[in-house]
Amino acid sequence: MQITLDSKPFSTLEADALVTYVFDESDPVQGRVAELDKLAGGLIARLSKSGEVTGKNLELTLVHAPAGLKTARLLLVGTGKREQFNPGTLRKVAGAALRYLKTRSVHKVAFLLREGDLNENTAQAVVEGVVAADFETDKWKTDKKNDKFIETFTITGFGDAEKTLLEKGVARGRTIGESVNFARDLVNEPSNKLTPTVLAAKAEAMAKQAGLAVEILDEKKIADLKMGALLTVAQGGPEPPRVIVVTYTPANVKPGAPVVGLIGKAVTFDTGGISIKPADGMEKMKYDMAGGATMLGVMRALAVLKPNVKVICVVPATENMPGGTAQKPGDIQTAMSGKTIEVLNTDAEGRLILADGVHYVKQLGATHLVDAATLTGAIVVALANINVGVFGSDQAWTDKLLASAKAAGEKMWQMPMDDEYREFIKGSFADIQNIGSGKGGGSITGAWFIREFAGDSPWIHLDIAGTAWNDDAKAWLAKGPTGIALRTLVQLITSL
Ligand code: BES
Ligand code: ZN
Ligand code: ZN
Numbered sequence: 001m002q003i004t005l006d007s008k009p010f011s012t013l014e015a016d017a018l019v020t021y022v023f024d025e026s027d028p029v030q031g032r033v034a035e036l037d038k039l040a041g042g043l044i045a046r047l048s049k050s051g052e053v054t055g056k057n058l059e060l061t062l063v064h065a066p067a068g069l070k071t072a073r074l075l076l077v078g079t080g081k082r083e084q085f086n087p088g089t090l091r092k093v094a095g096a097a098l099r100y101l102k103t104r105s106v107h108k109v110a111f112l113l114r115e116g117d118l119n120e121n122t123a124q125a126v127v128e129g130v131v132a133a134d135f136e137t138d139k140w141k142t143d144k145k146n147d148k149f150i151e152t153f154t155i156t157g158f159g160d161a162e163k164t165l166l167e168k169g170v171a172r173g174r175t176i177g178e179s180v181n182f183a184r185d186l187v188n189e190p191s192n193k194l195t196p197t198v199l200a201a202k203a204e205a206m207a208k209q210a211g212l213a214v215e216i217l218d219e220k221k222i223a224d225l226k227m228g229a230l231l232t233v234a235q236g237g238p239e240p241p242r243v244i245v246v247t248y249t250p251a252n253v254k255p256g257a258p259v260v261g262l263i264g265k266a267v268t269f270d271t272g273g274i275s276i277k278p279a280d281g282m283e284k285m286k287y288d289m290a291g292g293a294t295m296l297g298v299m300r301a302l303a304v305l306k307p308n309v310k311v312i313c314v315v316p317a318t319e320n321m322p323g324g325t326a327q328k329p330g331d332i333q334t335a336m337s338g339k340t341i342e343v344l345n346t347d348a349e350g351r352l353i354l355a356d357g358v359h360y361v362k363q364l365g366a367t368h369l370v371d372a373a374t375l376t377g378a379i380v381v382a383l384a385n386i387n388v389g390v391f392g393s394d395q396a397w398t399d400k401l402l403a404s405a406k407a408a409g410e411k412m413w414q415m416p417m418d419d420e421y422r423e424f425i426k427g428s429f430a431d432i433q434n435i436g437s438g439k440g441g442g443s444i445t446g447a448w449f450i451r452e453f454a455g456d457s458p459w460i461h462l463d464i465a466g467t468a469w470n471d472d473a474k475a476w477l478a479k480g481p482t483g484i485a486l487r488t489l490v491q492l493i494t495s496l
Contacts, residue, residue, distance in 0.1 A: 001134050002152045003127055003174060005166055006110070010069075010156045011039055013110050017073040018066075018156075019097040020112040021090075023082045024055035031115040032157065033076075039068030044076070055079060057089075058096050058475050071110060075101065087125035088409025090117075094126040095133030095476030098150060102134070107151040118162040123155060123169025124176070125409070128487070129476065131177025137188050137480040175304045176490055180483035182206065183297030187290045187468065187481035191269035196234075196317035199266060199289065200242040203296050203315065207246045210303035217243035227356040229335040230316045233349045236273050237321025243360070244292070244315040246299045250308045259310045260493055261366025261457075262299075263357040265350045265373035266292025266317035273320050273346030274328050287481060288350070290468035291372035292317060298489045307494040314361040316353040320346070332430045336360060337453055340430035348434045350375045351449040358453040368397060369459040370492075371450060372485050378442030380466040387413040388467050388485060391447035394458035401460050404492035410484060412462070415444060422448050 006013060020036065022028045029037050029045050037044040043063065047053040053061050059078030066074040077093045079085060094111060101109055111126060130153050138144055158166055186194065186202065194202075200216045207214035219240040222231055227243070234241035244266075266289035271277060277285065292315035299313050327333065331343045333352070337359040341352065350373050358369060379389040388405075390412045392398030398414065405412040424436035424445045432452055436445035447461045462485050473479040 001130070001150045003130070003170060004152060004154045005163060005170060006154045006156050007158055007160055007163055010110070010112050012070055013154070013156055014070045015108040015110040015154065016071065016106040017075050017101050018069060018071040018110045018112055019075045019077060021077045021079040021093045021114060022053060022055040023085070024057070024078060024080050025082060028053060028055040032112060036074070040066050040074070041068065043067065058092065060096065060100050073106070086409050087121060087407070090122060090125040091129030091132070091409060092476040094129035098130045098133040098153070099475060102148055102150050105147050107149065109150055109152070110154045110156050112157040113155060118158045118166065120165050120169035120172070123166040124173035126155060127170050127173025128177040128180070131174060132180050132483065133476050135181045135184060135478060137478045139185070139188065172305065175301050176487060179297040179301035180486050182300055183293040183486055184481040184483045186293040186296070187287050189286070191286045191319065194268055194289070195239045196242040196266070196268055196319065197240065199268060199292070199317050200244050203244045203246060206296065206300055210300055212299055212303050213247040213249070215245045217245065225336060225360070227336045227360070228333050229341060229352040230318060230356045232327045232331070232333045233320055233352050234318040236323045236326030237319045238323070239319045241316065241318035243357070244296070244317060245364070246296065246313040248299060248302045248311045250306065250310060253308065253310050257309065258368045258496065259312060259366050261361035261369045262295045262311060262313040262489065263354055263361055263369065263371040264292035264295030264313070264315045265289070265354055265371070265375065266315050267320050267350060267353070268317060270320045270347070270349065271322055273349060274322050274326050275345045275347040276322050277347060284469065287469045288374050289317065290374050290464060290481065294372050294464070294483065294486050294489070297483065297486045298493070301486070301490045302493060305490065305494055307496065309493055309496045311493060312361055312364050312366050314357045314364070316357040318353060320349045335453065339432065339452065340427070342427045342430040342433040344433050345435045348446070351434060351446050354450050355453045358450060362455070362457060367457060369454055369457050370401065370462065370489065371460070372462040372464055374465040374468055375463045376443040376446045376465055378446070379463040382415070382443060383413055383466055385466045385470070387411045389443055389463035390414045391417055391444070391461040391463070392459065393417065393451055393454060397458035398460055401488065401492050404495060405488040408487040408491040410488045412488065415447070417444065417447065417451070421445055425449055
């Protein structure tokens with residue numbers, strides 16, 4: 001899909017479809033939409049009066065051969081209430097329009113920005129939305145229909161004065177959108193196609209192409225470093241673990257400036273190990289590496305956006321298998337930090353591999369940490385597939401992340417981290433145990449476990465178990481991986 005900008009009057013633009021968006025308010029025919037209505041001889045006002053166009057969120061109204069326009073179709077997308085309008089809404093609006101038109105074999109789409117929206121942020125949101133919407137999870141289907149594709153997507157409705165600004169937004173949106181799709185493609189791969197070794201090779205190729213420093217630690221190096229928590233998760237199956245280290249170093253970084261450490265859980269398949277999961281729905285556990293994929297996607301975007309902050313990304317990658325050599329409930333393992341861990345449930349493996357990842361990224365010099373992980377079923381109970389669970393040890397650092405989530409239009413919700421919860425993971429026979437002692441709060445005890453390894457460094461944990469995967473296709477996104485949290489993290493790092 002080619003994305004372009006065209007500043008000529010939108011009424012003279014030739015395309016298969018012109019798209020714009022309509023707010024849900026007492027009179028939805030205002031501003032740009034009123035202009036369109038005038039060209040089309042009052043058509044939109046009539047549709048509004050009859051109740052067909054209301055501006056309700058993601059309502060789609062397609063008009064063929066609209067009068068006064070050179071485009072073959074006009075698509076009006078409901079945007080919801082003006083007060084709730086944000087980059088997230090615009091992304092969905094643009095994405096829903098693209099997917100709707102794509103299934104109808106439309107190839108050339110023009111998108112009319114509304115009055116007041118002629119800025120970098122809105123152009124970015126529109127482009128992020130369409131790039132993500134254009135991604136299909138049909139990679140392994142052999143009977144693809146190849147007449148369903150969008151050839152060009154043109155932003156219109158602006159003058160020469162706004163062009164440079166919009167161009168910047170388009171470039172940034174494309175970088176972020178493509179990085180989101182890079183992460184989604186990794187998440188969508190089944191575990192037989194994406195082992196820890198394959199993930200590491202893909203990360204290495206990405207990093208080299210992007211001009212990022214990369215190091216892959218193999219099982220021998222992992223053992224030399226005494227990453228006992230990661231190694232003992234990996235011992236349950238034949239696939240060796242990997243630790244992927246990708247580093248972005250800006251041209252001139254101030255001495256003493258914060259160094260961001262990103263840690264992503266990459267369990268390429270989680271059977272649960274000896275504490276084996278039920279068969280029903282287990283196939284979804286191929287997405288248990290979404291945290292790692294997100295962090296690699298963030299690095300890919302940073303290489304292009306070039307913020308003035310050093311970022312070190314550590315992705316521990318392994319399978320969690322129940323083989324004859326697997327660790328067993330009650331086993332005591334020694335993490336890289338030297339802390340001993342009682343593994344009461346082998347299915348709580350994400351926190352184990354993150355323990356070593358967090359310790360290692362600090363050793364490499366990171367001062368401010370963020371981890372992302374499909375960590376707990378408990379966060380799905382608490383927040384469903386709507387909000388990312390946010391856990392933090394330092395409110396100033398956490399506030400920055402929450403502000404970035406808001407700016408990026410990703411829903412995130414801060415969870416409590418009272419000291420009392422820490423008691424739940426006190427070990428009986430070792431320093432700590434990897435699950436809480438039966439008192440609920442499963443996502444919080446999971447977070448506390450990781451925090452034990454972050455020490456005094458400001459640290460944030462994002463539990464994306466509920467939000468990294470869409471069980472159903474959305475109007476704006478294919479079924480499957482969502483790429484959640486990537487935009488927020490890019491926003492956080494580029495705004496530091
Ligand atoms: N990968 C799972 C968490 C998960 C659940 C991800 C649902 C996506 C959807 C994780 O490793 C796990 O199994 N966690 C256990 C922890 C429990 C044993 C304390 C869980 O949530 O059940
Ligand atoms: Zn598990
Ligand atoms: Zn897991």
